[in-house]
Amino acid sequence: MFVRLSRYFMPVLKETPGEAQVISHQLMLRAAMIRQTAAGIYAWLPLGKRVLANIERIVREEQDRAGAIEVLMPTIQGADLWRQSGRYDAYGPEMLRITDRHDREMLFSPTAEELFTAIFQAGAKSYRDLPRNLYQIQWKFRDEVRPRFGVLRGREFLMKDAYSFDADFAGARHSYNRMFIAYMRTFQRMGLNAIPMQADTGPIGGDLSHEFIVLAPTGESDVFYHENWLRPRDTDGVNADDAAALAGFIDGLNADYAATDEKRDLAAETACGAALKQSKGIEVGQVFYFGDKYTAPLGVTVPGPDGAPITPLMGSYGIGVSRLVGAIIEACHDDAGIVWPDAVAPFRVALINLRADDGTCTAACEKLYADFAAAGVDVLYDDRDERGGAKFATADLIGLPWQVIVGPKGLAAGVVELKRRATGERIEVPIAEVVSRI
RNA sequence: CGGGGAGUGGCGCAGUCUGGUAGCGCAUCUGCUUUGGGAGCAGAGGGCCGCAGGUUCGAAUCCUGUCUCCCCGACCA
Structure with a gap:
């Protein structure tokens, strides 16, 4: 996408609003990504919307790659299904109830366990329809008592939720492992080191669960892990279709201790010795196995090969898509603002015209702008009539990976400046080479 | 939900104790000068002080009620 800032909607703030305490919330407000409309409920402005879409895209690609099938369920549901599963009363005031x-x-x-289970039941005719994994990326609402930290803990949030259905435990375990490896890949692509940790299953229930945790001082969970987790893991060579190989790989990963405070294992921690690390973390995903917890009460069965009914065994798999926006910023920022990983940045390049009133500068920028567009590079062209300092500050704040700086001094020598946001490194490049350098 | 704090131009705040008709910085608009890291000067616009009652000659300020937001804790993707 190619945008001129003078025609865009990006109301950045010079000062930090008092309502924001944590850095990601402050930067999301200042960089014009979101505006709060009520406690824990946010409007997404153009820049934030683009980041959200990028994260969504990566999540979707990895889900599809893992064999999950995308659907879209309604946000508003009837109470009946929830009564059948017993959760209408069990969920408590966190559930937003509406009367029509x-x-x-x-x-x-x-x-959405109930609805996915019911939809699957209505469509699955026999054991040949197993295994399946259905997912959606949809807004959820939990009426948190105390929303806080911006999108890290909002009431309305965008979530990817997947639900697997299998004929037996071995199959369910493989489905779980496929999501596990998909999550490793998903977070790595976003520039995050998310550590899978033994976790409580919470109100959803079940007996096998991992939380994927991004380490950050502002995280809400206390986490404990072997220092081996501090280096990213290579998942490229893993064949997720080979159940035994995949299980072996994941067992290998889990050999390094990592647990949230609810699941601490003091013996395992002692075994880590000096390699044991403790810190705060942000949960960005969770995978559960919970067997027939929903299929049994909802009476879901399919005929097996011998005609006898099979009750499918389920797992569910969540990724906090909107929360990830905040989590990535917590992990990727400096004093000047956000430092986006390439894969999720709202634009790849900030094209900075230092002298919008200078015909030579503007002509050079227009040429570069067109060249970037032709090359399919997302560019935000700062064509405003502002001074250089203001443009640099804005570009650093919104954190695009590259800045192309066009000014009269450089143009006189036939060069523009190329700045890498993450490192601050700046090099002079002949105008003709800029697009290919990026 | 327990405890605490705060609502005053778009943002950040002062004024509230000791009632007298609203102010500062930034932002915005106009003009001139400027122009490589959030420019300078001059001028201008914008607020029924969260809302509703009450006390008073007079309320941002005092009283009552109410709504909202933030923080700590308990709880959660």
Whole structure:
């Protein structure tokens, strides 16, 4: 996408609003990514929307690659299904309940096990329809008592939720492992080192679960892990279709201790010795196995090969898509602003015209702008009539990976300046080479 | 939900104790000068002080109620 800042909608803030405490929240407000409309509820402005879309895209590609199938469920659901599973009462005031004009009880979905299970039941005719994994990327609502930290803990949030259905435990375990490796790849592509940790299963229930945790001082969870986790893991060579190989790989990963405080294992920590690390972390994903917790009460069965009914065994797999925006900023920023990883940046290049009133500068910028567009490089062209300092500050704040700086001094020598946001490194490059350098 | 804090131009704040008709910085608009890291000068616009009652000659300020937001804790993707 190619945008001129003078025609865009990007109301950045010079000062930090008092409502924001953590750095990602402050930067998202200042960089014009979001605006709060109520406690824990945010409007997404153009820049934030683009980052959200990039994260969504990566999540979707890795889900598809893992064999999951995308659907879209409604946000508003009837109460009946939730009564059958017993969760209508169990979920408590966190569930936002709504009554329609006919006094029917409705709710804004906080998660979707019931609906996915019911939809699967209606469509699955036999054991040949197993295994399947269905997912969606959809807004959820949980009426948190105390929303905080911006999108890290909002009430309305965008989540990828997947649900696997298998005929037996071995199959369910493989489905779980496929999501596990997909999550490793997903977070790596976003520039994050998310550590899978033994986790509590929480109100969803079940007996096998990992949380994927990004280390950050502002995280809400206390986490404990072997220092081996500090280096990223290579997942490229893993064949996710080979159940035994995949299980072996994941067992190898999990041989290094990592647990949230609810699941601490003091014996394992002692074994780590000096390699044991403790810090705070942000949960960006969680995978669960929970067997027939929903299929049994909802009466879901399919005929097996011998005609006898099989009750599918399920797992569910969440990724906090909107939370990831905040988590990435927590992990990727400096004093001047956000430092986007390439894969999620809202634009790849900030094209900075230092003298919008100078015909030579503007002509050179227009040429570069067109060249970037032709090359398919997302560029945000700062064509405003502002001084250089203001443009540099804005570009650093919004954190695009590259800045192309066009000024009269450089143009006189036939060069522009190329700055890498992450390192601050700046080099002079002949105008004709700029596009190919990026 | 327990405890604490705060609502005053778009943003950040002062004024509230000791009532007298609203101010500062930034931002915005106009003009001139400037132009490689958030420019300078001059001028201008913009606020029924969260809302509703009450006390008073007079309320941002005092009283009552109410809504909202933030922080700590408990709780959560």
